[in-house]
Amino acid sequence: MIFLADSPSWMITPVILPLIAGLLCFLFSRRTFVIALITALINLFVACLLIYQLLVFGTIRYYIGGWRPPIGISLRTDGPALLMLLMTAVTGLAITLYARGYFSYRIADPVRGSRHQHQQRYFWPLWMLLLAGLNGLFLSGDIFNLYVTLELIGISAASLAALSGKPASQRASFRYLLISLLGSLTYLLGIVFFYRTCGVLDLGVLQNTAINEPGIRAALALLTVGLLLKTALVPLHFWLPPAHANALAPVSVILSALVVKGSFYLLFRFWFELFAPIVTTSALNFMGTLGAIAILWGGIQAIRQQRLKLMVAYSTVSQLGYLFIAFPLSRTLTGVPVWSAVIFIALTHACAKSAMFMAAGNVYLHLGHDRIRNLDGVRASLPITVFAYGIAGVSLMGLPPSGAFIAKWMLLTSSIDSSQWWWALVIMAGSLLAMVYVFRVMSHFFVIPKRESLKETTPLSPLLEWPALILALIALFLSLLAPWLLHILSQGSTGLAQLFPGGLP
Amino acid sequence: MITTLLYSLTGLILFGMGLFTLIIHSHPLRKILAINVMASGVFLILIATAYTPLGQGEIDPVPHAMVLTGIVVSVSVTALALILACRVQETSNRTLRKKTKQPKNTKGPKS
Numbered sequence: 001m002i003f004l005a006d007s008p009s010w011m012i013t014p015v016i017l018p019l020i021a022g023l024l025c026f027l028f029s030r031r032t033f034v035i036a037l038i039t040a041l042i043n044l045f046v047a048c049l050l051i052y053q054l055l056v057f058g059t060i061r062y063y064i065g066g067w068r069p070p071i072g073i074s075l076r077t078d079g080p081a082l083l084m085l086l087m088t089a090v091t092g093l094a095i096t097l098y099a100r101g102y103f104s105y106r107i108a109d110p111v112r113g114s115r116h117q118h119q120q121r122y123f124w125p126l127w128m129l130l131l132a133g134l135n136g137l138f139l140s141g142d143i144f145n146l147y148v149t150l151e152l153i154g155i156s157a158a159s160l161a162a163l164s165g166k167p168a169s170q171r172a173s174f175r176y177l178l179i180s181l182l183g184s185l186t187y188l189l190g191i192v193f194f195y196r197t198c199g200v201l202d203l204g205v206l207q208n209t210a211i212n213e214p215g216i217r218a219a220l221a222l223l224t225v226g227l228l229l230k231t232a233l234v235p236l237h238f239w240l241p242p243a244h245a246n247a248l249a250p251v252s253v254i255l256s257a258l259v260v261k262g263s264f265y266l267l268f269r270f271w272f273e274l275f276a277p278i279v280t281t282s283a284l285n286f287m288g289t290l291g292a293i294a295i296l297w298g299g300i301q302a303i304r305q306q307r308l309k310l311m312v313a314y315s316t317v318s319q320l321g322y323l324f325i326a327f328p329l330s331r332t333l334t335g336v337p338v339w340s341a342v343i344f345i346a347l348t349h350a351c352a353k354s355a356m357f358m359a360a361g362n363v364y365l366h367l368g369h370d371r372i373r374n375l376d377g378v379r380a381s382l383p384i385t386v387f388a389y390g391i392a393g394v395s396l397m398g399l400p401p402s403g404a405f406i407a408k409w410m411l412l413t414s415s416i417d418s419s420q421w422w423w424a425l426v427i428m429a430g431s432l433l434a435m436v437y438v439f440r441v442m443s444h445f446f447v448i449p450k451r452e453s454l455k456e457t458t459p460l461s462p463l464l465e466w467p468a469l470i471l472a473l474i475a476l477f478l479s480l481l482a483p484w485l486l487h488i489l490s491q492g493s494t495g496l497a498q499l500f501p502g503g504l505p
Numbered sequence: 506m507i508t509t510l511l512y513s514l515t516g517l518i519l520f521g522m523g524l525f526t527l528i529i530h531s532h533p534l535r536k537i538l539a540i541n542v543m544a545s546g547v548f549l550i551l552i553a554t555a556y557t558p559l560g561q562g563e564i565d566p567v568p569h570a571m572v573l574t575g576i577v578v579s580v581s582v583t584a585l586a587l588i589l590a591c592r593v594q595e596t597s598n599r600t601l602r603k604k605t606k607q608p609k610n611t612k613g614p615k616s
Contacts, residue, residue, distance in 0.1 A: 071567075144571055151578045155585060162589060167596040174533065174589045181540050181582060182527065185547060188575065189520060192550050195568065 006053065008062040011075045013046045014085060014135035022128035032124040033100050039128060040096045043135070044089040051082050054491050061141065061204065074202060076141040079489040080339050084138045084265055087350050090474070091257050092131055094467035098358055099123065099250035101463025105365060108458070119163050119248065126163075130156040130254065137262045141203045143191055146266060147184060150230070154180035157259050160251045161243050169246035176243040183229035183263075190222030203274065212278045220275045227270075230263035233324060234294035237317045241301075244313040249361025252309065256316045257354040261346050264323055272330065272338055284328045291324025292426040299433025303440065308360045308370035311437060312353070318430060319349050319396065322407070325423055329414045339489050341410040344478070347485075348403035351475035352395035358468035359389035362460055372441055377449040384465040386445045391472035393438030398431050403478030512553035519546030533590035537583060544579045548572045 021039040025032045053060060054077055061076045068074075103123070106116035133152035140146050158180060161173035195201060197215035232240040240260075244252050271279055271287075298318025305311040322345050330338040362385040363378055364370045379386045395402035408427055415423040478485075523543030527536055555568040 144574075148574060148578070151582065155582060158589070159585065162592070165596075167593070167600055170589065170593045170596055174586070174593050177582075177586055177589060178527070178536055178540065181586070182524075182543075185520075185540070185543050189547050189550070191571075192547060192554065195551075195571075196554050201567070 006057065008053075008060050010046055010049055010053070011060065011062045011077060011139060012064065014043055014050075014089075014139065015075075015132055017042060017046075018128045018132035018135065022125045022132065025125040025128055029121050032120070033096075036096050036124050036128060037100075039131075040089070040093040043131070044086075044093055047082065047086045047089040050077055051086065051488060053077070054079065054082055054488065058491060073145055074141040074204070075139045076204065077139065079491045080265075080269075080343060081138045083343055083347065083485065083488060084261065085135060087261075087347050088131070088134050088138070088258055091253075091350050091354050091471065094354065094358075094471050095127075095250055095253050095257075097463050098253065098361075098467045099127070101461045101467075102248070102250050102361065102365070105458070105461060105464065115165070119165070123160070123163060123248070123250070126156045126160050127250075127254065130160065130259070134258055134262050138265065142201050143194065143203060144201045147188055147191060150180075150184050150187065150263065150266075153259060153262055154184060154230070157255055161247045161255065163251060164246065164248045166246060168242065172239070172242035172246050175239050179229055179239045183226045186222050186226030186229070188226075190219045190226060193219035193222060203269075216275070216278060220270070220278065223270055224267065227263045227267040231260055231267060231320060232317060233290050233320060234297055234317070235290070237294070237298075237320075240317060241310055241313040244316065245307065245309040249357065249364065252313075252361070253354045253357040256313065256357055257350045260316070260320060261350060264320070264346070268323075268342060271327070281328075281331065284330065287324050288328035288423065291321040291327065292423070294318060294321030294324065295426055295430035296321075296433070299430055299437065302437040303433065306372055308363060308372055308375070308441060309357070311372065311441065312356050312360050315356070315396065315434070315437060316349075316353060318433065319345075319353070322349075322404075322411075322427070322430065325427065326411060328420065329411055329418070329423060331418070340486055341407045343485070343489060344403045344407035344410075344482075348395050348407070348475050348478055351471045351478070352392040352402075352404075355388050355392040355468045355472035355475065356396070358464070358471070359385045359392065362464050362468070365464070366460065372444060375441065375444040376447040377445075379445045380448070382460065382465070384469055385460070386442075388465070388468040388472040389445070390438075390442060391469075391476050393434075393442065395472070395475040395478075396438065397434045401479055402476050403482075404475075406479045406482055508558075509553045509556050512556070513550045516546040516549035516553065519543070519549065522546075533593065537586045537590065540586070541579065541583060544575065548575055551575075 018039055021035050024035050028035065059076065059078045061074055064073045064075065066072070103116060103120040107113045107120065109116065130153060133149045133156060136149040137146060137153065140149060154177070158173050158177035161176055162170050191201070193215050197213055197219070229236050244255050247255060295318050298314050298316075298321060302311050302314035302318060305314060323342055326338065326342045326345070329341075360370060362382060363375065366378070366382055366385075367375070395404055398404040398408045408431070411427055412424050415421065415427070520543050523539045523541075523546060526539035526542070530536065530539070551568045551572050555565045557564055
């Protein structure tokens with residue numbers, strides 16, 4: 001039987017299913033939400049099933065059509081990939097529900113209803129295509145295939161960002177498209193260099209072939225630059241805030257929580273599995289320095305912003321820096337694999353930042369603007385949204401029960417153990433900055449407005465408020481799941497265990 | 506060997522020229538063309554990688570497949586970029602027109 005629980009052919013479902021759903025959404029424009037919801041549910045189910053398979057059977061490879069590499073395309077699962085897949089599935093389900101609430105609220109608007117109907121029609125297929133691209137990225141085991149998924153993500157993300165139709169968002173999304181094209185072309189050039197030196201494209205075969213040659217070093221540099229452009233690490237972050245802040249609310253959530261994680265995940269895999277033998281300490285320190293600048297610069301910019309969505313977007317720039325600070329500390333993270341700190345930051349950030357962007361979107365829907373100065377009294381009218389915002393803020397700061405706390409704790413201890421105290425300073429300064437920008441908005445929420453000038457607005461539907469709250473709660477209690485998540489991570493963490501059997505050098 | 510090197514160098518130069526234009530020029534159409542030139546450069550290097558002199562072994566099919574995929578991606582992306590550029594142009598023109606019209610309307614006898 002093909003569909004038994006232990007069959008490896010389940011692995012293609014997360015890629016194929018959203019692709020088909022995207023096409024169906026184009027065809028049946030009235031049932032789009034039902035199609036998307038069913039897809040998101042099945043996607044979540046399959047992600048859980050694949051994790052079950054990983055725990056029972058270990059790492060699985062699946063060759064599409066039975067063609068083995070170097071000719072065929074292969075998919076593979078391991079701990080980090082499946083946790084990212086699970087993150088995408090959970091966040092994706094919440095985003096699907098939220099987008100439904102958002103569009104039905106917007107379409108009920110008598111003046112601009114038809115425009116939002118138009119936007120909704122294109123939102124669902126593009127979102128499904130993006131989901132297919134992300135799932136493909138996490139599961140693919142072939143560097144050229146990864147290029148295709150990167151392009152798929154770039155195209156659908158840029159189109160989604162342009163959906164709101166405002167001139168500012170169109171300019172931002174044009175720039176976003178150009179940047180993502182530049183990034184993927186640089187990535188492709190890196191692949192070419194790689195292929196010339198090694199002659200294979202499959203990640204599993206490549207694992208042992210990374211030797212210290214000029215071609216490989218050039219390939220690493222090109223791949224890194226291409227992916228950094230897409231991940232928006234600090235000198236290359238200029239496109240992110242306008243693109244994320246000017247998009248529709250559900251689109252901002254998708255872009256900020258999921259899309260940047262995809263390219264970061266690849267970058268991390270390359271640095272710590274494929275190219276691990278040739279990566280030098282000074283290169284790791286360089287990445288860490290960029291991350292430190294990102295944390296400080298993003299935090300300071302977030303404090304200076306006047307609009308809520310721009311503030312949340314700059315907070316993304318700042319939080320991405322934490323992912324890169326793990327690079328120089330990776331050499332001393334003994335005992336725990338290097339993946340765990342990074343995965344915890346990524347998971348927490350995905351949930352917390354989605355909740356925050358959803359809350360910001362709700363505030364925008366409720367008030368019709370998101371100027372931070374005029375946010376007084378939102379707490380009284382949107383209690384659940386404000387609660388979600390607060391909890392998400394706690395996770396971003398990295399206070400104890402949240403998943404970010406564990407990650408920051410690992411980074412702090414390892415930076416002090418290896419007497420690289422400057423990283424510890426930056427990590428703590430970043431938390432302080434996060435506290436300032438979260439509380440700055442929070443304090444406005446709790447101010448009671450002097451005049452009773454709040455105009456009567458339609459109440460927000462539970463679909464708008466509850467996904468945000470649930471995601472925020474997941475981010476907050478992620479550390480309680482830590483043993484379980486670490487167990488999954490330790491399954492088939494292919495690269496490091498094989499490359500350094502006696503611990504990291 | 507020398508043929509491969511020659512074509513690869515040409516490809517790299519094309520890539521560099523495209524990158525230069527992409528950064529220097531601000532016109533959207535030029536930027537899109539620059540991206541296309543860069544893509545052609547990469548494809549040229551890939552094709553050069555697959556080159557084997559006549560009668561000396563089989564031709565490696567993988568780079569050809571990669572170039573074909575790359576061309577398909579590049580065509581569709583160019584279409585998307587052109588549409589977006591047109592939209593940006595239209596909306597900015599419309600807002601320009603509104604801005605120039607507005608003072609006349611407010612001055613008019615209607616209000």
